[in-house]
Amino acid sequence: MVTFASELYERQGIKGDRRRQIVQVLQAALDAVDPAAAVKRFAQRDGGALIVDGHTYDLTTIENIYVVGGGKADAPMAQAIEELLGDRISDGTLNVKYDHLLPTERITLREAGHPIPDDEGVAGSQRIADLLEQAGENDLVLCLISGGGSALMTLPVEGVTLDDMQTLTNALLRAGANIVEINTIRKHLDQLKGGKLARLAAPARVVSLILSDVVGNPLDSIASGPTVPDTTTFDDAWGLLRRYDLLGKIPESIETYLRQGVDGEIEDNPGEGSPVFERTQNVIVASNDLAAEAGQQAAAELRLNTLFLSTYVEGEAREVGKVFAAIGKEILASGRPIGRPACVIAGGETTVTLRGEGKGGRNQEMALAAALAVQGIDDVAVVCLATDGTDGPTDASGALAEGDTIARGRELGMDPWEYLEDNNSYPYFASLDDLLMTGPTHTNVNDLTFVFVW
Amino acid sequence: MVTFASELYERQGIKGDRRRQIVQVLQAALDAVDPAAAVKRFAQRDGGALIVDGHTYDLTTIENIYVVGGGKADAPMAQAIEELLGDRISDGTLNVKYDHLLPTERITLREAGHPIPDDEGVAGSQRIADLLEQAGENDLVLCLISGGGSALMTLPVEGVTLDDMQTLTNALLRAGANIVEINTIRKHLDQLKGGKLARLAAPARVVSLILSDVVGNPLDSIASGPTVPDTTTFDDAWGLLRRYDLLGKIPESIETYLRQGVDGEIEDNPGEGSPVFERTQNVIVASNDLAAEAGQQAAAELRLNTLFLSTYVEGEAREVGKVFAAIGKEILASGRPIGRPACVIAGGETTVTLRGEGKGGRNQEMALAAALAVQGIDDVAVVCLATDGTDGPTDASGALAEGDTIARGRELGMDPWEYLEDNNSYPYFASLDDLLMTGPTHTNVNDLTFVFVW
Numbered sequence: 001m002v003t004f005a006s007e008l009y010e011r012q013g014i015k016g017d018r019r020r021q022i023v024q025v026l027q028a029a030l031d032a033v034d035p036a037a038a039v040k041r042f043a044q045r046d047g048g049a050l051i052v053d054g055h056t057y058d059l060t061t062i063e064n065i066y067v068v069g070g071g072k073a074d075a076p077m078a079q080a081i082e083e084l085l086g087d088r089i090s091d092g093t094l095n096v097k098y099d100h101l102l103p104t105e106r107i108t109l110r111e112a113g114h115p116i117p118d119d120e121g122v123a124g125s126q127r128i129a130d131l132l133e134q135a136g137e138n139d140l141v142l143c144l145i146s147g148g149g150s151a152l153m154t155l156p157v158e159g160v161t162l163d164d165m166q167t168l169t170n171a172l173l174r175a176g177a178n179i180v181e182i183n184t185i186r187k188h189l190d191q192l193k194g195g196k197l198a199r200l201a202a203p204a205r206v207v208s209l210i211l212s213d214v215v216g217n218p219l220d221s222i223a224s225g226p227t228v229p230d231t232t233t234f235d236d237a238w239g240l241l242r243r244y245d246l247l248g249k250i251p252e253s254i255e256t257y258l259r260q261g262v263d264g265e266i267e268d269n270p271g272e273g274s275p276v277f278e279r280t281q282n283v284i285v286a287s288n289d290l291a292a293e294a295g296q297q298a299a300a301e302l303r304l305n306t307l308f309l310s311t312y313v314e315g316e317a318r319e320v321g322k323v324f325a326a327i328g329k330e331i332l333a334s335g336r337p338i339g340r341p342a343c344v345i346a347g348g349e350t351t352v353t354l355r356g357e358g359k360g361g362r363n364q365e366m367a368l369a370a371a372l373a374v375q376g377i378d379d380v381a382v383v384c385l386a387t388d389g390t391d392g393p394t395d396a397s398g399a400l401a402e403g404d405t406i407a408r409g410r411e412l413g414m415d416p417w418e419y420l421e422d423n424n425s426y427p428y429f430a431s432l433d434d435l436l437m438t439g440p441t442h443t444n445v446n447d448l449t450f451v452f453v454w
Numbered sequence: 455m456v457t458f459a460s461e462l463y464e465r466q467g468i469k470g471d472r473r474r475q476i477v478q479v480l481q482a483a484l485d486a487v488d489p490a491a492a493v494k495r496f497a498q499r500d501g502g503a504l505i506v507d508g509h510t511y512d513l514t515t516i517e518n519i520y521v522v523g524g525g526k527a528d529a530p531m532a533q534a535i536e537e538l539l540g541d542r543i544s545d546g547t548l549n550v551k552y553d554h555l556l557p558t559e560r561i562t563l564r565e566a567g568h569p570i571p572d573d574e575g576v577a578g579s580q581r582i583a584d585l586l587e588q589a590g591e592n593d594l595v596l597c598l599i600s601g602g603g604s605a606l607m608t609l610p611v612e613g614v615t616l617d618d619m620q621t622l623t624n625a626l627l628r629a630g631a632n633i634v635e636i637n638t639i640r641k642h643l644d645q646l647k648g649g650k651l652a653r654l655a656a657p658a659r660v661v662s663l664i665l666s667d668v669v670g671n672p673l674d675s676i677a678s679g680p681t682v683p684d685t686t687t688f689d690d691a692w693g694l695l696r697r698y699d700l701l702g703k704i705p706e707s708i709e710t711y712l713r714q715g716v717d718g719e720i721e722d723n724p725g726e727g728s729p730v731f732e733r734t735q736n737v738i739v740a741s742n743d744l745a746a747e748a749g750q751q752a753a754a755e756l757r758l759n760t761l762f763l764s765t766y767v768e769g770e771a772r773e774v775g776k777v778f779a780a781i782g783k784e785i786l787a788s789g790r791p792i793g794r795p796a797c798v799i800a801g802g803e804t805t806v807t808l809r810g811e812g813k814g815g816r817n818q819e820m821a822l823a824a825a826l827a828v829q830g831i832d833d834v835a836v837v838c839l840a841t842d843g844t845d846g847p848t849d850a851s852g853a854l855a856e857g858d859t860i861a862r863g864r865e866l867g868m869d870p871w872e873y874l875e876d877n878n879s880y881p882y883f884a885s886l887d888d889l890l891m892t893g894p895t896h897t898n899v900n901d902l903t904f905v906f907v908w
Contacts, residue, residue, distance in 0.1 A: 216783065289788070308790040312780035314827070319773030326766035326802060329670065334743070336762040337791070348780060373768070 002026040002397075002438050018454060022383055022400065025298045025343065025450060030438065032294030033387060033445045035073040035146065038286035039080035039209055050085070050140075052207050053283045059088060063138040066204075067092030067107050068128045068197070070121075070153035071146025071223060072388075073211050073443050075102035075109055081142060082106060091131060094144060095124040095152040100442075117154035117162060125155035129191055135204035143197060143206060147213030147388075147444040149223025150183075155191040157257055164251035165189065175244035180221075184232040185240055187224055187269060188261060189254060194269040197226030199276045206280040212287040213444045215348050216312055219282055227280055230269035234261030287311075288347040288445045291387055295448060299343035304452070306345060307338045313348030313449065317362040318369035318420060320350050321382065321401075324451050325373030328380040331453040340379075344451040352392070358424025361392025363447055364399045364435070368425040371401035371409075372416055378403045381452040385436055388444035394426045396435040398447075408432055456480040456851075456892050472908060476837055476854065479752045479797065479904060484892065486748030487841060487899045489527040489600065492740035493534035493663055504539070504594075506661050507737045511594060513542060518593040520658075521546030521561050522582045522651070524575075524607035525600025525677060526842075527665050527897050529556035529563055535596060535663075536560060547585055548598060549578040549606040554896075571608035571616060579609035583645055589658035597651065597660060601667030601842075601898040603677025604637075609645040611711055618705035619643065629698035634675075638686040639694055641678055641723060642715060643708060648723040651680030653730045660734040666741040667898045669802050670766050673736055681734055684723035688715030741765075742801040742899045745841060749902060753797035758906070760799060761792045767802030767903065771816040772823035772874060774804050775836065775855075778905050779827030782834040785907040794833075798905040806846070812878025815846025817901055818853045818889070822879040825855035826870055832857045835906040839890055842898035848880045850889040852901075862886055 002023050031037065043052045050057040059065075065088050067081055074094045082089065082105055092107030097114040112121030135141050156165055165186070172182045187194030198206050208227035210219070219228040238258055241247050247255065260266050270276045289311045296306045309327075313320060324346070331342050338344075350362045360368075363384035370382035385391075385398040406416050412431050419428040429435045456477050485491065497506045504511040513519075519542050521535055528548045536543065536559055546561030551568040566575030589595050610619055619640070626636045641648030652660050662681040664673070673682040692712055695701050701709065714720050724730045743765045750760045763781075767774060778800070785796050792798075804816045814822075817838035824836035839845075839852040860870050866885050873882040883889045 216787070308784075310777075310780040310784035310790075312783040312787075313777060314780060315773040315776035316770065319769040320777055322769035323764075323767060323774055323777045326764040326768060326800075329766040330762075330764035333670070333766075336764075 002030065002436060018381065018452070021302050022381065022450070022452065024302065025295045026383065026385055026436070028298030029291040029295035029448055030387060030441055033286040033291045033443045035076040035211055035286065035443050036080035038211060039077050040084070042283050042285045043084060043209065045084050052281060055281055057140060057205070057207070061138065062140045063136065064090035065140045065142060066090060066131050066135055067142045067144065068094065068131060069144035069149065070095035071144070071149035071211065072097050072100060072114065073146035074144050075100055076442050077144045077146065077209065077211065078104050078107045078109060081144065093124060093127045093131060095121055097148060097152065112152050114148045114151045117151045119162065121152050121154050122156070122162060125153050125192060128153065129155060129200055132197065132200040135201050137203040139204040141201040141204050141206045143208040143227050145208060145223045145226065146211035150193065153192050153223065153226065157189055157191055159253045160189055160251070160257060161253070164253050168250050168254055171246055171250050172244065175246060177240065177244055181240050183221065183224055185237045187230055187232060188234055188237045188258060190224070192226045193224035194230035195225060195228055195274070195276065196269060198280045199270050202276050202279065208280065208282045210282060210284050211443065211445070212284050213446060215288070215314060215446060217284055217287050228282055229272040229274060229277055231271065232269070234258060234268050238262045286443065286445055288448070291445050291448055292345045292347045295450065296345045299345070304341045304343040305338040306343050309344055309346040311347040313346050313350065315350055317350040317352050317366040321366035321369035322373045324382050324449055325370045328374060328382060328451045328453050329377065332377065332380060340453050342453040346449045347446060349446040352423060354423055356422030356424060358419065358422035359394060359427060360423050360425035361386060361394050361396070363391040364394070364396060364425035364429055365420070365423060366449070367399035367401040368416060368420050368428055371405035372420070374401060374403050375406045376403055379454045383436070383450040383452065385448045387441060387446060387448060389438040389441040395437070396426060396429070397438040398436040399425065399429040400434045400436065405432065405434065456484065456890060472835065472906070475756050476835065476904070476906065478756065479749045480837065480839055480890070482752030483745040483749035483902055484841060484895055484897070487740040487745045487897045489530040489665055489740065489897050490534035492665060493531050494538070496737050496739045497538060497663065499538050506735060509735055511659070511661070516592060516594045517590070518544035519596060520544060520585050520589055520593060521596045521598065522548065522585060523598035523603065524549035525598070525603035525665065526551050526554060526568065527600035528598050529554055530896050531598045531600065531663065531665065532558050532561045532563060535598065545585060547578065547581045549575055551602060551606065566606050568602045568605045571605045573616065575606050575608050576610070576616060579607050579646060582607065583609060583654055586651065586654040589655050591657040593658040595655040595658045595660045597662040597681050599662060599677045599680065600665035604647065607646050607677065607680065611643055611645055613707045614643055614705070614711060615707070618707050622704050622708055625700055625704055626698065629700060631694065631698055635694050637675065637678055639691045641684055641686060642688055642691045642712060644678070646680045647678035648684035648686070649679060649682055649728070649730065650723060652734045653724050656730050656733065662734065662736045664736060664738045665897065665899070666738050667900060669742070669768060669900060671738055671741050682736055683726040683728060683731055685725065687722050688712060692716045740897065740899055742902070745899050745902060746799045746801045749904065750799045753799070758795045758797040759792040760797050763798055763800040765801040767800050767804065769804055771804040771806050771820040775820035775823035776827045778836050778903055779824045782828060782836060782905045782907050783831065786831065786834060794907050796907040800903045801900060803900040806877060808877055810876030810878060812873065812876035813848060813881060814877050814879035815840060815848050815850070817845040818848070818850060818879035818883055819874070819877060820903070821853035821855040822870060822874050822882055825859035826874070828855060828857050829860045830857055833908045837890070837904040837906065839902045841895060841900060841902060843892040843895040849891070850880060850883070851892040852890040853879065853883040854888045854890065859886065859888065
């Protein structure tokens with residue numbers, strides 16, 4: 001449940017009304033991406049058939065259904081699948097993050113390390129691989145994927161250890177490689193990533209239900225794309241090592257393996273056009289844009305004019321916050337791009353460059369910057385929400401910035417610039433009772449930003 | 455004339471067509487804020503009457519017309535006024551920046567220092583004050599104001615020198631005061647700022663034609679608001695000195711003068727409701743939103759769907775650029791908020807935190823960041839333009855970012871991150887022939903950003 005930190009929004013008058021509107025819009029957005037609800041929206045049982053996003057699987061002709069996967073939101077997804085398929089599930093094994101277990105009956109949930117992979121994760125991933133090897137032509141593999149799946153489903157290739165992988169990653173980071181480049185190499189050193197989970201499952205049919213935590217929903221990036229074609233090759237991976245001058249400086253096991261790949265001794269990852277994917281269906285069941293759309297619909301039901309701006313928002317939180325404030329100011333000044341009462345909806349994931357020692361998160365920091373930019377302007381609110389309910393290392397999911405946020409802070413003796421410089425947005429909004437509190441939502445589709453102009 | 459640095463946009467095929475569209479939109483935006491055209495749009499002669507934005511001034515009952523003012527765009531504004539009123543102008547004196555003279559007949563243009571005020575500016579401002587003293591009830595004072603007017607029209611109060619003012623400003627900056635706070639104090643130490651030009655002109659009628667270079671067009675900020683009510687007081691100014699602990703640490707002349715103001719020995723600046731403004735008409739003749747609207751109209755004529763996003767855009771250029779890229783990506787992916795072919799129009803003024811030793815400007819830097827964010831994505835262009843034609847200390851007015859900007863740069867051996875880190879966007883785009891070149895436009899309504907998605 002979305003609430004403000006205090007009862008403030010329950011107070012009388014226009015301010016209370018507006019806060020209730022905000023809560024309603026945020027709650028609708030979060031409800032839309034609840035992992036279990038998301039699975040059930042895209043996968044339904046129709047008697048003897050399983051219908052997934054328009055595709056019908058005749059369960060009477062399917063021998064075994066296996067459920068595999070990994071990710072932070074996998075436990076509620078698994079529960080939804082058990083509710084749907086019950087004893088038609090032959091076997092299942094999923095890796096979830098420590099302390100993310102929920103009760104299941106036929107699917108085994110294994111706790112594993114995240115964000116740093118650990119041996120538990122490798123053991124669970126080996127069990128997934130073993131299960132996939134069993135799957136035959138008349139079987140159906142349901143793959144449940146959510147954020148964190150890349151770390152949780154880690155299964156290095158023969159001869160390469162977790163330590164080797166960590167050494168490689170550190171070397172690449174030091175050399176300045178970006179995440180796409182790092183993943184290009186890692187996808188060639190893992191038995192499940194880069195489409196290889198689907199290849200292991202073949203000739204079984206594969207249905208992958210994906211809860212996206214990556215801006216723009218690039219299928220090959222979410223959990224390193226275990227069921228989608230890989231667009232990169234051993235040559236690409238080798239080229240990157242050469243480019244960053246890391247040959248001879250990384251674990252020999254890795255160099256040996258990739259060298260064999262380049263020499264054609266090991267089959268490359270299945271790419272676009274590989275027959276593996278002819279029997280694979282990938283469905284994004286929840287994503288930032290689904291949440292944003294639900295928020296937009298809720299705002300429209302409140303008779304607000306709405307504008308769906310973008311779900312690709314990235315950048316330094318404090319700077320991005322200024323742009324959202326600028327949009328609110330224009331609506332107020334000129335009724336452009338939409339008239340009042342208005343709600344502008346956006347999503348994505350910003351970053352925070354740490355400068356201080358304070359406590360906060362990217363959404364709270366964005367809100368503080370927005371508050372500075374809308375200072376003294378009535379009727380505008382910028383609301384910043386982490387959909388997982390945990391914005392940075394805090395128990396808040398975001399914050400609300402309004403025209404009087406800075407003045408109310410000053411009354412309490414708070415200099416907003418000092419708090420911003422110190423990355424200390426949490427205590428700032430906590431003092432004002434303007435933190436958004438949801439508790440952990442068990443989902444994660446990045447962040448949402450709403451600009452309300454009444 | 456807007457052109458690209460090279461003949462590139464004249465080439466055949468779709469790329470040339472698109473560049474011609476860009477040029478057409480930018481040119482329309484700039485034409486709309488040409489200072490002379492802007493004056494003529496809002497001030498017309500109808501026989502014996504002068505009509506300014508709907509208000510009619512019967513010239514047959516007006517004895518003298520005096521023209522005063524200051525700003526970087528004042529020379530073409532003065533020419534337009536001379537064209538309109540000719541020998542009805544009794545006298546006129548304006549301060550313009552060095553090397554910004556144009557031939558005039560009845561209005562004297564004086565060159566003065568900008569951005570640091572100098573004695574020439576003070577002498578010219580004294581001449582303005584003297585002229586205003588002459589103006590009587592049946593006279594009309596035309597005040598021409600444009601960007602830079604605050605420095606160019608500097609006339610410290612009795613006993614305070616330019617050096618004192620500079621010392622004060624430096625002390626305030628060191629103490630962490632922001633520009634609004636600095637201006638609050640400066641407006642109380644100058645004979646023209648903060649509505650006092652209008653007060654000097656009383657009982658004459660005043661028409662102020664304002665070319666706005668401040669985001670959001672706050673009348674009291676443009677050239678420090680010589681003809682608009684001041685919302686600040688001597689008490690505010692004194693309170694700021696106290697808050698920043700500067701009492702006893704700034705020139706004695708300043709402290710003495712402000713102390714007299716606080717004690718009521720000197721009349722405070724004319725505020726809202728002062729009778730001075732009953733006979734004053736302030737008209738913004740050119741501004742960022744007028745330019746943006748003209749660009750929007752030109753885009754619509756090219757059959758592009760348009761969205762007028764905001765003219766309040768502020769923030770670090772490289773981060774703001776990512777947000778514009780995000781909007782382009784959403785249009786491409788989902789047709790939201792508008793369908794293709796699309797043009798999103800925005801304006802404002804970003805900032806650049808200097809990190810390197812390179813050559814560039816805020817618009818070019820924003821374009822480079824946008825290019826990184828739309829890397830590999832066809833059919834999107836982010837165009838960033840400084841309307842004064844001079845983006846940073848360069849001869850370019852901005853740059854164009856497209857999906858192949860980064861790839862084309864890499865072909866020439868340029869690492870875009872290196873150029874960005876070094877604030878070196880000018881040579882980057884120069885190498886690609888993707889700089890926008892207009893030459894000095896003699897106007898300044900901040901910056902414009904256009905996102906094209908074809």
